[in-house]
Amino acid sequence: MALRSANPRARRGFSLALLLAHGSVLAAPYLPTSDDAQLAQLPRHAPSGVMAPRAADAELAAVLVQAYLQRARLDGDPRFLGYAEGELRPWRTDPAPPGRLLLLRATLLQARHNFSAALDDLDRYLQDEPTDAQALLTRATLHRVLGRYPEALTDCDRLGAAQAAFVAQVCALGIGALTGALHTSLADLAEMQAGSHRMPAAVRGWYLAERAAMAERAGQDALAEGLYRQALTATPDDPRIRSAAADLMLRVGQPGRALDLLGEAPGADILRLRQSLALHAMGQPRPRLDRLLAEGYATARRRGEAIHLREESRFALHILNDADRALQLAEQNWASQKEPEDLLLLQQAALAAGSADQLNEVRRWLNQTGLEDRRLAP
Amino acid sequence: MTGLARMLAMALLLLCAPSWAHRSSEAFLTLQADGRNLSGHWEIALTDLDVVSGLDSNGDRILSWGEIRRQRHRLDALLAESLRIRSAAQECPVALVDVLINDRLDGRYAWLELSGRCPQMPESLSIDYRLLFDINPAHRGFLVLRSGATTHSAVLGPDQAPATWALDSPSPWRQFRDYFREGVHHIWIGVDHVLFLLTLLLPCVLVRRAGPVWQGAPAFAPVLRDVVALVTAFTAGHSITLSLAALDVLRIPIALAESLIALSVAVAALNNLWPVVTRRRWLVAFAFGLVHGFGFASVLSELGLPSGGRLLALCAFNLGIETGQLAILAGMLPLLYGLRQFRLYRALILPLASVGITLLAGLWFAQRSGLLMA
Numbered sequence: 001m002a003l004r005s006a007n008p009r010a011r012r013g014f015s016l017a018l019l020l021a022h023g024s025v026l027a028a029p030y031l032p033t034s035d036d037a038q039l040a041q042l043p044r045h046a047p048s049g050v051m052a053p054r055a056a057d058a059e060l061a062a063v064l065v066q067a068y069l070q071r072a073r074l075d076g077d078p079r080f081l082g083y084a085e086g087e088l089r090p091w092r093t094d095p096a097p098p099g100r101l102l103l104l105r106a107t108l109l110q111a112r113h114n115f116s117a118a119l120d121d122l123d124r125y126l127q128d129e130p131t132d133a134q135a136l137l138t139r140a141t142l143h144r145v146l147g148r149y150p151e152a153l154t155d156c157d158r159l160g161a162a163q164a165a166f167v168a169q170v171c172a173l174g175i176g177a178l179t180g181a182l183h184t185s186l187a188d189l190a191e192m193q194a195g196s197h198r199m200p201a202a203v204r205g206w207y208l209a210e211r212a213a214m215a216e217r218a219g220q221d222a223l224a225e226g227l228y229r230q231a232l233t234a235t236p237d238d239p240r241i242r243s244a245a246a247d248l249m250l251r252v253g254q255p256g257r258a259l260d261l262l263g264e265a266p267g268a269d270i271l272r273l274r275q276s277l278a279l280h281a282m283g284q285p286r287p288r289l290d291r292l293l294a295e296g297y298a299t300a301r302r303r304g305e306a307i308h309l310r311e312e313s314r315f316a317l318h319i320l321n322d323a324d325r326a327l328q329l330a331e332q333n334w335a336s337q338k339e340p341e342d343l344l345l346l347q348q349a350a351l352a353a354g355s356a357d358q359l360n361e362v363r364r365w366l367n368q369t370g371l372e373d374r375r376l377a378p
Numbered sequence: 379m380t381g382l383a384r385m386l387a388m389a390l391l392l393l394c395a396p397s398w399a400h401r402s403s404e405a406f407l408t409l410q411a412d413g414r415n416l417s418g419h420w421e422i423a424l425t426d427l428d429v430v431s432g433l434d435s436n437g438d439r440i441l442s443w444g445e446i447r448r449q450r451h452r453l454d455a456l457l458a459e460s461l462r463i464r465s466a467a468q469e470c471p472v473a474l475v476d477v478l479i480n481d482r483l484d485g486r487y488a489w490l491e492l493s494g495r496c497p498q499m500p501e502s503l504s505i506d507y508r509l510l511f512d513i514n515p516a517h518r519g520f521l522v523l524r525s526g527a528t529t530h531s532a533v534l535g536p537d538q539a540p541a542t543w544a545l546d547s548p549s550p551w552r553q554f555r556d557y558f559r560e561g562v563h564h565i566w567i568g569v570d571h572v573l574f575l576l577t578l579l580l581p582c583v584l585v586r587r588a589g590p591v592w593q594g595a596p597a598f599a600p601v602l603r604d605v606v607a608l609v610t611a612f613t614a615g616h617s618i619t620l621s622l623a624a625l626d627v628l629r630i631p632i633a634l635a636e637s638l639i640a641l642s643v644a645v646a647a648l649n650n651l652w653p654v655v656t657r658r659r660w661l662v663a664f665a666f667g668l669v670h671g672f673g674f675a676s677v678l679s680e681l682g683l684p685s686g687g688r689l690l691a692l693c694a695f696n697l698g699i700e701t702g703q704l705a706i707l708a709g710m711l712p713l714l715y716g717l718r719q720f721r722l723y724r725a726l727i728l729p730l731a732s733v734g735i736t737l738l739a740g741l742w743f744a745q746r747s748g749l750l751m752a
């Protein structure tokens with residue numbers, strides 16, 4: 001991680017102002033010299049061209065929304081969330097969109113961190129389709145992100161009743177590991193290794209990444225690294241698994257290996273942040289990359305989005321060395337989501353900014369839930 | 379089991395635990411309002427431009443400069459569909475002047491250079507921004523609107539009505555300058571006024587010997603005196619009616635004023651061919667000046683007078699007209715004075731020009747009075 005300067009306040013503001021002062025424009029606008037000049041690589045699968053207006057067709061919309069949401073996650077390109085939203089627009093305020101559109105709307109709302117509206121939609125959908133595995137898993141994850149572990153566990157168990165035994169078990173062990181049973185959950189997960197080979201790659205990748213995260217919290221970094229690598233072999237395109245693996249490398253002081261994992265020009269901003277953190281840790285910061293990130297956070301803020309708080313807080317803490325701002329963002333983030341990574345960030349920011357209140361909050365959460373996480377400072 | 383597992387795999391893909399990438403779709407619209415003129419640029423990511431306009435004509439998912447350049451008409455259409463600017467109830471048409479490319483940190487953007495003009499001096503602008511919203515409602519337009527010393531900025535989304543921003547009420551000096559410019563502009567594009575002046579001017583460099591025979595004026599001083607008298611009378615005439623009409627004291631229908639202006643040009647040209655009024659031509663200039671004033675007034679009422687400083691704007695507009703007139707005279711008079719000794723001018727140019735002007739003005743009159751009947 002970047003070293004903090006002796007007097008963080010002296011550098012605070014200055015860095016951010018400096019990053020944003022250049023503006024986002026690199027030079028003056030220009031006229032390309034040749035018709036053959038290749039200006040942009042366009043993403044595949046994006047809607048293209050002037051589409052004839054068509055009647056709202058729920059079945060077609062469901063297919064497209066699902067495809068766009070999948071693209072958004074794999075490419076880390078939020079434009080695809082927008083395209084999904086566009087397809088859902090006819091049912092935007094409909095209390096009961098037909099069929100799976102309700103579930104898809106919930107998924108989109110969740111992606112936008114509109115958790116309560118997402119839960120409303122999921123509850124309504126599950127009233128009619130109580131054994132829909134996708135909806136149950138989505139709601140379980142949502143409850144887990146919000147720190148509502150009993151509710152999450154109930155949904156995991158209902159998944160088992162829906163005959164998705166392997167997924168249900170990973171789901172339940174994931175909750176167990178957050179509520180005082182880390183080591184037994186990790187051991188139980190390990191026993192499922194053989195069964196995981198019968199699963200599709202996406203399920204296997206998820207299983208391995210869950211195990212890796214538990215191993216990290218149990219202090220078994222070497223095991224965690226191996227598991228992350230296996231997970232990336234199963235699902236090399238998943239930016240979230242890749243960023244979790246890079247975080248591990250950064251934490252154990254191996255920024256060079258984090259860079260190797262990330263590649264030269266990662267597309268998703270969550271990966272770019274890790275790239276910047278690694279470069280700063282190696283003393284080779286790239287101002288242009290930092291400006292891109294700073295501008296991205298500033299833009300999201302102006303749009304009124306709050307989905308980036310965790311990332312922005314880390315950026316403030318380690319790139320801008322602005323502990324006060326990092327703490328403020330970490331607090332806002334903690335108010336909306338409660339994953340172990342959010343707690344870790346809150347503690348780091350609170351330590352850097354010297355906030356006893358927030359350190360108490362960390363302790364309170366640990367006592368309340370029984371969470372064990374060796375990454376946390378004692 | 380595999381079917382269920384595949385479906386669950388989809389659920390896992392759709393699971394969006396926190397931490398999305400941040401960059402959504404944004405475009406940057408920068409506008410500058412200066413009097414009636416609008417200028418600025420609109421930066422749209424090439425990715426977004428393809429989504430909304432389908433520019434990748436060969437479908438290779440690589441956008442080349444040629445594909446953009448050759449499909450500029452699509453950008454014109456895009457501009458017309460996605461951006462509406464109004465001042466009060468009137469549309470300020472905006473056109474695409476130029477297309478450039480701009481590199482921003484998050485990728486390449488098209489830089490659409492814009493230029494527009496409001497029918498009247500705007501005191502506020504309302505902007506109806508519709509880019510991409512049908513396809514990507516998460517798109518946002520980042521607007522910066524500058525006028526005078528004021529800068530407005532806003533984030534434009536799909537769920538808001540067109541927003542209206544009050545423009546900087548300009549300093550008296552800027553207001554004066556804006557209306558002065560409009561006056562000059564109007565005299566330069568107002569063919570009928572210029573033609574009327576020219577018609578009066580043609581015979582000024584000549585004197586009449588006995589009978590209907592023209593002869594070059596012997597000296598410049600009397601010519602100049604003559605011209606100054608004519609122009610002063612014309613100016614006095616149109617200033618009076620312009621002021622009366624602009625201040626809502628006296629108005630006549632626009633079609634009537636336009637017809638009378640056409641008639642005035644025809645009459646002045648006929649008077650060159652068969653002189654009826656030879657002395658005190660300034661009286662004719664004054665009378666017709668009254669008519670032309672109503673024409674200027676209709677232009678000024680389209681522009682609108684600012685709620686504060688009506689008199690100042692009126693004076694500025696009028697002075698602009700005078701300045702425009704004087705500039706035309708300053709150019710024409712020496713030329714005509716130089717030509718006056720040539721028989722060709724007296725025998726051919728003067729009569730032919732007068733006949734041409736008569737015919738043209740007659741045509742105008744017919745058209746405009748036809749409008750009057752309708």
